[in-house]
Amino acid sequence: MSGVRVLVGTRKGAFILSSDGKREKWDVSGPHFAGWEIYHMKGSPADPNRLYASQTSGWFGQILQRSSDGGKTWETPGGEKMPAPGEMPSGASNKFVYDTSAATGKPLTTHQWYDGTQHPWEFKRVWHLEPSFNDPDTVYAGVEDAAMFRTTDGAKSWHELSGLRGHGTGPKWQPGAGGMCLHTIVLDPSNPQRIFIAISAAGTFRTDDGGKTWKPINQGLRSQYIPDPKAEVGHCVHRIAMHRSRPGVLFMQKHWDVMRSDNAGDLWREVSGNLPTDFGFVIDVHAHEPETIYVVPIKSDSEHFPPEGKLRVYRSKIGGNEWEALTKGLPQSNCYVNVLRDAMAVDSLDKCGVYFGTTGGQVYASADAGDSWAPIVRDLPAVLSVEVQTLA
């Protein structure tokens, strides 16, 4: 019988929520890594029992965890082997070292600091893990300060795809309020050489050669604080999403504005339409209907909660512009939570399941594509990320 596994990262640990295909009764396991921030947890499409988790702490830094049994047990890759006397330990799963210039040996580039001065890159944490479609040992990591890393040995070692930082616009990138993070990685299922990523606040970038070279794809974005309407970088993109069957169509929740592109990011147009506010963080696409998309409008950049205290998911069935509020089962008064950028996901059952987590610790699920909602759990720590695995 089919089932789903919802992977929830929170401010104080990871939780795994499991159900059969009806998605009515849920088992909750956790907290895993209690007390640590779990920025993201995601399963491998090639092996659903292979999970990766980004575990971080202001005290102890970055840890990478890996499970090979669907989250029952975990290990720090490379840290499991006891070195022989005199042998150096092999554990480097949490080692993210930026490339330097091959010519000078010096840092590749600097970025803009909050005050406009240039600042060196400093690794802080892994925001997002994106396992490859066909190899459980290959995973991409989006990190803060913004850069892209890849492992091909199951997270024992990581290497930067430094063409992203090195292509020339790095000195214009700047941190958003949450830091300068590479938070979104979208792999093209039809073309293994093509990857899309998004950085706050630099914008969206695309590689067509597997990560060697990158180009900014931000034309059509308008940001109030950037006077140049053709600015190549500097946009605070919060999230991008794609449907597997249409890899050239991208949807974006920008700081303000919901956008779409029909040419793989070369040009964007606004599709905010009748949304009550077009500020927000999440955006996702229905598993079976590539023009059905979901957002959760947030009041403003200075008031990160739903407008009027009503938690509403908005759905467009025509790829934007015309939106309907989905409210059944969601609190419609006195609700002042936020839904962070990695905290929405869909399953691929029929009907499509939609899930999102809030900073108030609720994880809501809809087993009918958003028509109605119910909380799976209500009182977790603040939710940072939600991913779903559809299990055969």
Add this chain to the structure above:
Amino acid sequence: MIRVELPAHLRTLAHVEGDVQLEVQGQVTQRSVLDALEARYPMLRGTIRDHVTQERRPFLRFFACQEDLSHEPPDAPLPEPVASGAEPFMIIGAIAGG
């Protein structure tokens, strides 16, 4: 045998309970103790010292024998009671946050 006291989260990460006991070759210093600790528990690499600079992470301090040793040179000898195992080398996380 050197005794090292870890913060709770690092004990969990290293799958240990109570003090860690280590054999340290040569002079007992912060560096030699931490090298031995990371060799015995590879998953702790990067959690106490930065992977590249080897500097102590900012929210951690080192104490022993009622003294704050955080700013002592990494190759300075640790107090004799630590070297003899009578007193633990303590790695303490800042009391901050929630």
